[in-house]
Amino acid sequence: MKLRYFAWVRERVGKTEEEIDPPEGITTVAELMSWLTARGEEYAHAFENPKVVRAAIDQDHVRTDAAIAGAREIAFFPPMTGG
Amino acid sequence: MKLRYFAWVRERVGKTEEEIDPPEGITTVAELMSWLTARGEEYAHAFENPKVVRAAIDQDHVRTDAAIAGAREIAFFPPMTGG
Amino acid sequence: MSAVIRLQNEPFDAAREQAALTCGRDDIGAVVTFVGICRGSEAGLRIVAMTLEHYPGMAETELARHVESAQQRWRLAGVTVVHRVGRILPGEPIVLVVTAAAHRQGAFAAAEFLMDYLKTRAPFWKRIEYADSTAWVAPRESDALSADRWSGPADMREAAE
């Protein structure tokens, strides 16, 4: 699946997107965030306060308990500040 | 004192303004409306439903129990429909 | 704070009024513009024209008082109110309210407050010319309800500021 990062999550991770293949046991957005955190300092920095990071699956806002099965694209970003 | 009429009150009375000198016993806007009503058909028509006629004394909205003593200008008009 | 209040016979240019309000300012983050337009029909009847009558003197004084009150209540950077009087054709603008503030909540609230005032308490009266008749516009119940919002305790929008 494709991961996309925006705003300061993107800056901290250091990339705009990437393809990943998480292990079988990772079934929710929250678990995916924990798994990413363990991948390196840049991820640990991006997800150091997971409560403030928002997620979207296939371009729909989701809560972090949402299942990731079947997702083509998961995005992580800070609270929105448009308008 | 000067009386001014607007919108359909003006149309019914048939004039935009006039000078009047009501008798001593007329002390409130409501009494003035009753007194005017007795002056002729055109006034009776304008004030036939006194509850819907609004009044201003010296260009301030007032209720019909307001005292008219000292008023230079009293206006009568229907509910406002600006904007 | 800048405040412009005008009653005039001629149509107005909303864009020019708005530009004049914000020109040279860098403290304005939100501008709300309301334009009221003469519609082409009312309850299925075609409107030929609308005539706006007002109480000269009282209209200007009262409007200035309400603009001043809106400025203080919502700390506005600027307000412009233009109200036409006389004969107005369908499609033409009737009234303009522009409010400018640092943030949008105050600008929206002030514009609604001023429009509610103009609709219910400002001394203006509309007469509509139809093809075969004329009629004075009756006040709308919804305008009275809308205006009642501002006399109660501070509402949600102020709390949100």
Next chain:
Amino acid sequence: MSAVIRLQNEPFDAAREQAALTCGRDDIGAVVTFVGICRGSEAGLRIVAMTLEHYPGMAETELARHVESAQQRWRLAGVTVVHRVGRILPGEPIVLVVTAAAHRQGAFAAAEFLMDYLKTRAPFWKRIEYADSTAWVAPRESDALSADRWSGPADMREAAE
């Protein structure tokens, strides 16, 4: 019903967008225009520029869904939303929302609803460049409160319609 939704790098002309929305219509009695502008300072610090980042695809789709929802909820005659992305200088416009309806209550409510959505849920992020630093804008508590209005039971403004 007409709906125009655009994301663009260039500044927009609010007057032209508004004219396009009302041109040739005689069923519109009220037009509300909101323009959000990049201010020149924030908490006393001078702003050099602001950069708007967005989630391409999701931003357009979500915005269209909210515009559709506003149209149905308030029976709008037309809506235009233009949101800039990329680098924006102080004094330049950031976002435009224009709503047109027969009466003002729906036009005001829809414009506020869309702005509350854009501020709190639309996938856009603002980064501010100061003279010596940059900072991502933090969400404002007042925006969240403001947005909460629309998810509760029908509010006063709808009752007033």
